[in-house]
Amino acid sequence: MKATPPLPSLPRPSVPLLSYVTSTIGRKTLVAITGLMLFGFVIMHLAGNLLIYQGPAALNEYAAFLKSKPAVVWAGRIGLLGALSVHLWGTLSLAARNRSARPVGYRMRRTIVSTLSSRTMVLTGFTILAFVVYHLLHFTVGVTHPDHHALVEATATGTRHDVFAMVVAGFREPVVASIYIVAQVMLAVHLSHGVASTVQTLGFNHPTFTPLVKRGGITVAVLLALGNGSIPIAVLAGWIGGNA
Amino acid sequence: MRLTLEVWRQLDAQTAGMFETYEVPDASEHMSFLELLDHLNESLVRDGQEPIAFDSDCREGICGMCSLVVNGVPHGPQRATTVCQLHMREFNDGDRIVVEPWRAGPFPVIRDLVVDRTSFDRIIEAGGYVAVNTGGAPDANAVPIGKDEADIAFQAAVCIGCGACVAACKNASAMLFVSAKVAQFAHLPQGQPERKRRVRDMVGQMDREGFGGCTNTYDCEGACPKEIPVRFIAEMNRGFLAAKITE
Ligand code: HEM
Ligand code: FES
Numbered sequence: 001m002k003a004t005p006p007l008p009s010l011p012r013p014s015v016p017l018l019s020y021v022t023s024t025i026g027r028k029t030l031v032a033i034t035g036l037m038l039f040g041f042v043i044m045h046l047a048g049n050l051l052i053y054q055g056p057a058a059l060n061e062y063a064a065f066l067k068s069k070p071a072v073v074w075a076g077r078i079g080l081l082g083a084l085s086v087h088l089w090g091t092l093s094l095a096a097r098n099r100s101a102r103p104v105g106y107r108m109r110r111t112i113v114s115t116l117s118s119r120t121m122v123l124t125g126f127t128i129l130a131f132v133v134y135h136l137l138h139f140t141v142g143v144t145h146p147d148h149h150a151l152v153e154a155t156a157t158g159t160r161h162d163v164f165a166m167v168v169a170g171f172r173e174p175v176v177a178s179i180y181i182v183a184q185v186m187l188a189v190h191l192s193h194g195v196a197s198t199v200q201t202l203g204f205n206h207p208t209f210t211p212l213v214k215r216g217g218i219t220v221a222v223l224l225a226l227g228n229g230s231i232p233i234a235v236l237a238g239w240i241g242g243n244a
Numbered sequence: 245m246r247l248t249l250e251v252w253r254q255l256d257a258q259t260a261g262m263f264e265t266y267e268v269p270d271a272s273e274h275m276s277f278l279e280l281l282d283h284l285n286e287s288l289v290r291d292g293q294e295p296i297a298f299d300s301d302c303r304e305g306i307c308g309m310c311s312l313v314v315n316g317v318p319h320g321p322q323r324a325t326t327v328c329q330l331h332m333r334e335f336n337d338g339d340r341i342v343v344e345p346w347r348a349g350p351f352p353v354i355r356d357l358v359v360d361r362t363s364f365d366r367i368i369e370a371g372g373y374v375a376v377n378t379g380g381a382p383d384a385n386a387v388p389i390g391k392d393e394a395d396i397a398f399q400a401a402v403c404i405g406c407g408a409c410v411a412a413c414k415n416a417s418a419m420l421f422v423s424a425k426v427a428q429f430a431h432l433p434q435g436q437p438e439r440k441r442r443v444r445d446m447v448g449q450m451d452r453e454g455f456g457g458c459t460n461t462y463d464c465e466g467a468c469p470k471e472i473p474v475r476f477i478a479e480m481n482r483g484f485l486a487a488k489i490t491e
Pocket of ligand 1: 028031032033034035036039042087091095118122124125126128129190191193194195197199201202458459460
């Protein structure tokens, strides 16, 4: 048998990996990585939020601790803003491409195995985005309820931001509480597809583990929404902060 | 059985198409779906009308030519079945059936239900082959390949390239097709020398043709007459990254 001649070497791209991140697969990988970063943040955020069940001292203490580390907080904020921007660019540019890939639609179209959550990622994503903007204006910047945001509590050395009182005052308003609850449902729907989808996008699919990842993703998404969503419900019910 | 068909009619790529309604009063439940169209065409020709153009070749589910969206599902309601192997017993007397061509920008309509799938051919030309000199036909089992690997390669190789995955996908993505054509070689020793450039070039061509991206909704797998699993798409994602990083 003749020896196989060596293959000519592959052409070098002018900018390494640029053609990767602009390809459909590369862009989707960025969506998955940034989605995973946002998911990680949402889990940590839930852990912080649940301190409210330990009472005002624990929550306000945690808030004061975060405030005392501005470098960490700002690094996190910039990282999250970056992740969200890439997530938006990736998903929306791909969604536009995907729409134009079928210029003439079907008269009749039936889905076969796809889930509703997998087909509504842009809708749930935009709802989450709108909520994130409102949430930041509400609790972080204090634009929508400046009176709640100005609440302080006395400490041994002075005063500090009374996050507990702010949250209770906010969620006693049923409209505000409903916005938070709806947003949590939307996040759960987004992640019930997103978590398992990320694993597939990053290249892992296994006959035994993939069904487990799917169920695990849905479970985590629901637990996340129950954890966060329980807070406005508990305030409305008077379990947190007593009855108004 | 008596059936009402709503069929997409279009003279050519330049002319706008529309649905026409046809009554078939004397269909048999033993007819395949394509035989139903043959039967309808005979009566159209008898009446001096243009017959409905549609693709077919083997009519035994192995060539990948037939390509009809029947009631909103590529290849019709029966899973793991090409439309040439779909029989009218799957339908009920009096049914109204909508018949459309594959819909995707990279699959332009040539006429009626026939679409141009040469975009798939160009993806194969970009790397879906083994070009290294392997000598004469080797003796059977001279190259040992584990049974598991051989089975996976075969699972990918059963792809008949019909394009139902594209037709079913909400994004008109070709990833199931391309991933099968990549995987059928990636799992065999003969495919190794060109493994990286193959996935890189085939994905590149897939993107240039204008197919959509994958959003992991998996209707492709549900529509595939050969039940190719989306597992191959995950494999392709991984292989494409590896090829790009070491480029
Ligand atoms: C807390 C915020 C968010 C989290 C935790 C999150 C998480 C995720 C995850 C894990 C994925 C899966 C990635 C993959 O399929 O590989 C994903 C996909 C996606 N996200 Fe988000 N996301 C968030 C915000 C948003 C926002 C604001 C939008 C705005 C439009 C959005 C739109 C999408 C879309 C369209 C997809 C792609 C779905 C697909 O390919 O089917 N997401 N997200
Ligand atoms: S005509 Fe060959 S697969 Fe249907």
